[in-house]
Amino acid sequence: MQTTNLHTVVIVAVFACWYLYFTARETSRQRLDIYDLTMLSTVAIVPLVFVLFPGIALRVAELAGVAFPFVVMFGVLFGILFIFIHRLTVKIHRLENDNRLLIQEVSILKTNNRSISDSSQKNPSQGVSVEG
C-alpha cells in the first residue's frame, strides 16, 4: 500500500484550496467563465488526487505503460492545458476578426456621415439619402 507524506498532502491541499478559491472568485465576478474554471481547476485537482490516492497514480502509470506516476500526472495536466490554450488561441483570432470588422464598419459609417453632412451643408433645402 502506497502512502504519501503528510507534509506533501498539506502543501498540495493548501495550494489546491487557495487556487480553487481564487478561480471560483474570479468566475463569480465573471472575469472567467465556467468552462475556464473547469479547465483551470484541474491544475489543482489532479495533483490533489494523485497525492491523496497514490494507488490510483500507480495503477494509471501501469496502464499507461510509464515507469513513474508523476509522468502521468504531468501528461494529464499538459493535455488539459493544451486544450485550454488551443481554445484561447481560436478565441483570440475570432475576437481579432470581430475587432477588424467593427473598425471597418465604423470607419465607413463615419465617412458616409461626413459626406452626408457635407452635402447637406451645400444643399440645405434637399433631404438626405443614405447609401450603403
Next chain:
Amino acid sequence: MRQPHVLVIIPCLNEQAAIGALLKEIASCGECYATIVVDDGSSDATYDTAVQLSPVIRLLRNLGIGGAVQTGIKYAAANDFDFCVQIDGDGQHPPSEIAKLLNAYQQSPCSIIVGSRYLCNDSFRSSFARRFGGQAIAWSLNTLFRRCNISDPTSGMRLMDRHAIKFFSHSYPHDFPEPISLAWALRQELSVGECAVKMRSRAHGQSSIAGWKRLAYMFRVLGYVALTRLIGIRS
C-alpha cells in the same frame, strides 16, 4: 451601354509626400474614376492632404494592408460599383495604366485582372530577391491551381469585378493579401487574368518587407497557398 462605374481604391499609410500628387494624377488622366483613399491609421498629414482631393476612409486603428484594402472593397460593394481597381498610395502604379486593366477585362473578362510588371520589358524591375520570391509564389499558384497562369502574384495593382467585390467584401486575407487573395479567389472558382502594366520605382518611403522578412514572407505565403489548395477557406 452605360459607362461602368470604376472605383480606385488607394490604401495608404504615412504617404503624405506621394498621395496628393497621385490623386491629382488620377484626376488629370481624363477618365471618370471615383476614388477612395483608405488611410490605415497614418501618423503624418496623409489624411489632411488626401481629404482635400478625394473621399477618405480613416481607419480608427491600423489594420494592415489587407484590412485597408478590404475596407475599400466593402465601400465599393455598398456603393454598387461595377469595378474596383486597387493601386498603391506610394505612386508606384501610374493611374494611366488603369485603362489597360479595363481593356484587358473587356477583351477577356476575368473576375480579377492583375497588373503584371514582368510582362512588360520597359517597366520598373524590383530587386532579385523580390523577383525570386514572386516567381516562387507564382510557380506554386500556377502548379496548385490549374486555371491559373500568372507571373506577378504580389502585384498590388489589380482590377476586381462585381463577383470578386462580393466575395472579397466578405472574405479577404489580412496577412500577405495580394498572393493569398488570388489563391482564395481561385479556390472559389473565380477567374484570374493578367495584363502587362508599367510600374515606377518608389519615390518616397520604403517597403515594410525588407531583409530577412522577404524570406519569411515567401515561406509563409507558400504555406498559406498550399493550405488554401488542400483545405479551402471559410466562405
